[in-house]
Amino acid sequence: MSKVKYYYDSETLSYRKIEKKKGRRLGIFLLSLLGMVLSGFVLLLIYINLPYIETPKEKALTRELTNAQLQMNLINKKMDHATEVLEEIENRDNNIYRVYFEANPIPEEQRKAGFGGINRYKELEGFDNSKLIISTSKRLDILTKRIVVQSKSLDEVALLAEEKEKLLEAIPAIQPVNNEDLTRMASGFGYRNDPFTKARKFHFGMDFTAPRGTPVYASGDGKVTRADNTASGYGNHIRIDHGYGYESLYAHLYKYNVRSGNRVKRGDLIGFVGSTGRSEAPHLHYEIFKDGERINPINFYYGNLSPEEFTNMLRASQQENQSLD
Structure with a gap:
């Protein structure tokens, strides 16, 4: 049961009953309904745009x-x-x-x-x-x-x-005897006349004519494997193992400046020109080996000869003259 409300009427000096008006009740209802609709719409907008609203974090x-x-x-x-x-x-x-x-x-x-x-x-x-x-x-x-x-x-x-x-x-790359010490390049690699038999024979090295005692130099870095006179015909000779399949041989020496087992550098003094063994006159017989095979030493003088000097030596080495050993 709803409560009855009264108000004081000052004119009649009495309390009067408050009568409820039907139109007002309807207005309050409609206003409440409108508020609810607006609130729902606002909440819907917030919900829809919630993913786009970022917090500070x-x-x-x-x-x-x-x-x-x-x-x-x-x-x-x-x-x-x-x-x-x-x-x-x-x-x-x-x-x-x-x-x-x-x-x-x-x-x-x-x-x-x-x-x-x-x-x-x-x-x-x-x-x-x-x-x-x-x-x-x-x-x-x-x-x-x-x-x-x-x-x-x-x-x-x-x-x-x-x-x-x-x-x-x-690699043996220099001439074993200095140019200024040479009398001449007597014989090259190839067929030459043997000084003793006079027969045509293959000469496996190069002969450098020089006075007895002329310095002989190592033509490349390596290890001295022989410094003796036990090989037939070479007399006092030195053999150097350069590695990589290369060896060089210096024959008919007067004396040695190295011993077997010594390591030498290109240009080191290793001995002196002589005429020992099977030799006709003082000279250096010089050979180069590659993988055990004798090869022409003329191709290994790029280390200390000018183009002109090399050309002159090449021309002299190709002459078929008499060798000195």
Whole structure:
């Protein structure tokens, strides 16, 4: 049962009953209904736009994510530049360095090979920027592998260069007797008349005519393997093993300046011109061996002869005269 309300009427000095008006009740109802509709509409707008409303923390995270994307893009640009530089190094390595040192080029598929087997990037999947992160990670891994391959190649080239330097130092490359000490280049490599039998015979070295006691020099770095007179016909002679299949022989010496087992450098004094053994006059008989075979020494004087001097020596060595041993 609803409560009855009264109000005081000052004119009649009495209390009167408050009568409820039907129109007012309807207005209050409609006003309440309108308020509810407006409130629901506002709540609906808020709900619809809720994903676009960021809290301060979400804004900070968004800024960090944007910055991370920017950094990833910068890393990719830097990798583009690094890849260009590495490709130039790889090209020079394959077409210059490895060719010069007679090493096989590294195949392109070996340099740029990826990584097979298990998925190395599974832990990077499922994020908003997984595609960018995985792509960058793959590029970085492949670039790192290419750098490792190139680093190993350069280490190999460095060793080959060191060996090449040793080879160049070892090859007999100078004339064993100085030009100013020579009387003449008496005989070269090839068929010559034997001074004792007068028969035509193959001469396996070169004869340098010089006075007795003229210095004889090692034509390349190596180890003295013989310094004696036990080989038939050579008299006092020295044999040097230069390595890489090269040997040199210096015969008919007056005396030695080295002993067997000594290591010598190109240009070191090893002995003196004489006429010991099967020799007709003071001279140096000089031979070069490659892999046990005698070869023409005329091709090994690039270390101390000018083009003109070499031409004159070549002309003299080709004359079919009489040898001195």
